[in-house]
Amino acid sequence: MTMDFASRVQRVEPSATLAISNLAAELEADGVDVVDLSVGEPDFDTPQNIKDAGEAAMEAGHTGYTSSNGIPELKEAIAAKLDDDGLDHTTDEIIVTPGGKQALFEIFMSLIDDGDEVCLLDPAWVSYEAMVKMAGGSLSRVDLSPHDFQLEPALDALGETVSDDTELLVVNSPSNPTGAVYSDAALEGVRDLAVEHDITVISDEIYKEITYGVEPTSLGAIDGMADRTITLNGFSKAYAMTGWRLGYFAGPEELVSQAGKLHSHSVSCAVNFVQHAGVEALENTDEAVVEMRDAFEERRDMLADLFADHGVDVPVGDGAFYMMLPVDDDDQAWCEGAIEDAHVATVPGSAFGTPGYARLSYAASKERLQEGVERLAEHGYL
Numbered sequence: 001m002t003m004d005f006a007s008r009v010q011r012v013e014p015s016a017t018l019a020i021s022n023l024a025a026e027l028e029a030d031g032v033d034v035v036d037l038s039v040g041e042p043d044f045d046t047p048q049n050i051k052d053a054g055e056a057a058m059e060a061g062h063t064g065y066t067s068s069n070g071i072p073e074l075k076e077a078i079a080a081k082l083d084d085d086g087l088d089h090t091t092d093e094i095i096v097t098p099g100g101k102q103a104l105f106e107i108f109m110s111l112i113d114d115g116d117e118v119c120l121l122d123p124a125w126v127s128y129e130a131m132v133k134m135a136g137g138s139l140s141r142v143d144l145s146p147h148d149f150q151l152e153p154a155l156d157a158l159g160e161t162v163s164d165d166t167e168l169l170v171v172n173s174p175s176n177p178t179g180a181v182y183s184d185a186a187l188e189g190v191r192d193l194a195v196e197h198d199i200t201v202i203s204d205e206i207y208k209e210i211t212y213g214v215e216p217t218s219l220g221a222i223d224g225m226a227d228r229t230i231t232l233n234g235f236s237k238a239y240a241m242t243g244w245r246l247g248y249f250a251g252p253e254e255l256v257s258q259a260g261k262l263h264s265h266s267v268s269c270a271v272n273f274v275q276h277a278g279v280e281a282l283e284n285t286d287e288a289v290v291e292m293r294d295a296f297e298e299r300r301d302m303l304a305d306l307f308a309d310h311g312v313d314v315p316v317g318d319g320a321f322y323m324m325l326p327v328d329d330d331d332q333a334w335c336e337g338a339i340e341d342a343h344v345a346t347v348p349g350s351a352f353g354t355p356g357y358a359r360l361s362y363a364a365s366k367e368r369l370q371e372g373v374e375r376l377a378e379h380g381y382l
Contacts, residue, residue, distance in 0.1 A: 008133075008134045008135075008136070009134070011133040011134065012129075012130040012133050012134060013130070015126055015127060015130070016126050016347055016348065016351030017038060017039060017040070017126060017347050017351070018039075020038040020039075020335070020339070020345050020346070020347050021036065021038050021039045021345070023339060023345070024036045024038060024339065024345040027339070027343065032343055033343060034339070034343045034344070034345055035343065035344045035345065035364075035368050035371050035372035035375060036345040036364070037344060037345055037346055037360040037361050037362070037364060037368075037369070037372055038345040038346055038347050038359075038361065039361060039363075040176060040237070040320075040321065040322065040361050040363060041236075041242045041361075041363060042237065042240040042242070042292060042321070042363045043363055043364050043365060044240040044292050044295075045240065046239065046240050046241050046244070047239065047240070047281075047285050047288040049280055049284055049285060049288075050239060050241065050277050050280050050281050050285060051277070052280075053276055053277045053279070053280035053281075054244075054273050054274060054276065054277035054280075056276075057272070057273035057276035057277065058273045062272045062273045062275075062276055063272055063273060064272060065268060065269055065272070066269045066270070066272050066275060067269065068260060068263055068264045068268060068269050069094070069095045069096060069256070069260055069263065069269075070094065070095065070096025070248070070269070070270060070275060071096070071272070071275045071276070072091065073275075073276070073279050074096055074275045074276070074278050074279050074282075075091040075094045075096065076091055077278070077279045077282040077283055078091075078094050078096070078248055078250070078282065079091055079094060079250075080282075081282055082218075082231065082250055085208075085218040085221060086217075086218055086220075086221030087218055087220045087221055087226070087231060087250065088226065089231075089250040089251075090253075092253055092256065093250050093251060093252065093253050093256055094248055094249070094250045094256070095248060095249055095256055095259060095260060095263055096246070096247075096248045096269075096270045096275060096278075097246075097247045097248060097249070097263065097267070097270060098245040098246065098247070098267050098270045098271065099234060099236065099245040099246065099247045100204075100206050100232060100233070100234035100236065100247035101127060101247070102245075102247065102267060103232050103234070103247045103248060103249040104127070104128070104131060104202070104204070104232060104249075105131055106249075106259040106262050106263055106266075107202060107230055107232070107249060107251075107255075107259060108131045108132060108134075108135045108137070108168075109131075109134075109135050109259075109262055110255060110258045110259040110262060111167065111168060111200065111255070112132060112135035112136065112137040112167060112168065113135075113136060113137075114136035114137075115136065115137070115138055116135075116136075116137045116138070116167040116168070117137065117138050117139070117140055117163075117165050117166045117167055117168075118132045118137045118138070118139055118140070118166075118167060118168040118169075118170065119139075119140045119141070119142065119158075119161060119162050119166050119168070119169045119170070119199075120132075120139060120140075120141050120142070120170055120353065121141075121142050121144055121151060121154075121158075121170070121171065121172070121175075122141050122142065122143050122144060122145070122352065122353035122354050123144070123145070123149065123175075123177050123178055123324065123349060123352035123353055123354035123357070123359075124141070124170065124172065124352055124353050125172060125176045125177065125204075125352065126351050126352060128170055129353070137167070137168075140161050140162070140166065141161070141353055142154055142157050142158045142161050143157070143353075143354065144178075144180070145354050145356075145357075148180075148315045149175065149178035149179075149180040149315055149317070149324065150180055150182070150183070150186070151171075151173075151180070151182040151183075151186035151189075151190075152182070152183050152185050152186035152189065155186065155189040155193075158189070158190075158193060159189075159193055162193055162197055162199060163197060164197050164198070166197055166199050167199070167200065168199065168200050168201070168202060169190065169193075169194065169199050169200075169201045169202070170201075170202045170204065171187075171190060171201055171202065171203050171204065171219055172204040172206075173187075173203075173204075173205070173216060173219075173319070174207040174208065174210065174211055174216060174317065174318070174319025174320040175207075175317065175319070175320065175322075176206075176207065176320055176322055177322045177324060177347070177349075177352050177359040178315065178317050178320075178322065178324050179300075179316070179317020179318065179319050179320040179321070179322050179323065180315075180317045180318070180319070181211055181214050181216050181317065181318040181319045182216075184217050184222070187217055187219050187222050187225075188222060190219065190222075190225075191219075191222045191223070191224050191225050194225065194228055195224055195228075198228075199228070200228050200229075200230065201219060201225070201228060201229050201230070202229075202230050202232060203218065203219035203220060203229050203230065203231045203232065204232050205218060205231060205232060205233045206232065206233055206234050206236070206237055206247075207237055207238075207319050207320040207321075208233065208238075208319075209237075209238035209289055209293070210237060210238055210292075210293050210296060210319055210320055210321065211293075211318055211319040212293070212296075212297040212300065212318050212319065213318060214318045214319070216319065218231060219231070227252060229251070230249055230250070230251035230252075230255065231249065231250045231251070232247070232248070232249040233247065233248060233249075234246060234247030234248065235247065235278055235281055237320075237321075238289050238292075239281045239285060239288075239289065240292065241277075241281065244271075244274050244277065244278075245270070245271070245274070246270055246271075246274050246275065246277075246278050296321045296362065296363065298366070299321070299362040299363075299364075299366055299369060300316065300317075300321070300323070300362055301316075302366055302369065302370075303323060303360070303362050303369050303373070304316050304323070306369070306370065306373040307325070307373065307382070310373070310377050310382045311382075312325070312326065312382055313326075314326065321361055321362050321363040322359055322360065322361055322362070323359070323360045323362060324349060324354070324357040324358070324359055324360075325346070325357060325358045325359075325360055326356060326357055327349075327356065327357060327358045327381075328356070329355065329356055331348040331349045331350050331355050331356055331357060331358055332348045332350060334348070334358060334381065335347065335348045335358050337381070338358070338376060338379075338381050341379045341381075342372075342375040342376050342378070342379040342381060343375065344372045344375050344376055344381075346358040346359060346360050347359040360372075
């Protein structure tokens with residue numbers, strides 16, 4: 001029997017980041033010591049108080065279905081966090097999802113019809129493009145690489161790219177894969193264009209709690225953006241909860257109503273006891289978040305210094321835990337060679353829409369980061 005696959009699936013390729021991670025895992029299974037700098041996963045364990053809260057929730061019997069959009073306690077805690085960020089959302093304007101990816105998927109599927117235009121700021125996280133294509137949308141892109149990955153100097157280019165035909169603009173600050181944190185002036189420029197062309201904006205703030213010496217602004221808090229911004233966040237990065245699969249988005253109630261239909265017919269709800277652990281994460285984990293953030297900052301600075309020692313100048317971001325390393329024009333071949341020869345796993349910049357770079361994650365120990373740079377240098381990749 002030959003299966004006839006849906007066009008929506010055939011429009012996309014598997015995730016480049018997970019593909020590299022899978023290759024690294026295969027090599028490790030064969031006994032190869034791989035320095036894996038490809039995956040955006042903190043190397044810290046989930047803080048103990050969060051694990052205890054999850055266990056206590058299971059013991060208390062919170063193992064069944066919840067209301068589809070999330071338990072009231074978690075939605076209230078999310079609304080309080082958003083309020084601290086300058087955003088005014090009721091619990092009826094929030095959906096709790098099994099991970100931030102699911103939140104994004106529901107947003108794209110709820111808003112994008114065949115041919116609708118979505119604008120991305122490159123380099124852009126790999127799954128944005130895939131989700132837009134699955135929804136049937138078209139893509140326009142703005143290259144931030146000539147501006148050290150900052151948005152403010154690229155506002156003119158953004159203004160030339162978006163139009164009245166643009167349905168959605170995706171803003172990810174702090175950025176994956178660059179770590180760039182966009183200035184208030186940049187966000188105000190986004191506001192001006194969004195109002196002019198009546199564009200809805202997704203503000204992906206999954207790394208908002210991981211910044212170094214800067215205080216990121218939530219796009220929805222910019223004057224004039226409250227009713228046209230969908231704010232997305234989750235627990236994987238700041239709280240080292242990648243495997244718990246917990247995220248959320250907040251937006252206009254009519255979006256939540258429509259996306260809630262997709263949510264209820266696909267995932268039903270996020271895991272009950274995980275949602276209770278999420279309450280603990282939001283309310284009682286600030287100290288652990290600061291400790292992890294400080295460690296990431298030390299690693300970032302060390303990694304930049306190590307590359308400088310080898311004569312390589314890398315743009316240093318103010319958030320997240322990624323660095324874009326300038327490499328050969330054929331970044332795919334560079335990354336394949338780096339893992340095959342030096343056994344260092346990175347992700348090609350072309351996967352993010354920006355050839356000529358490799359993305360490294362410094363969510364790894366200092367020792368492994370040093371080992372990775374040494375191997376790259378030894379095998380001629382620096």
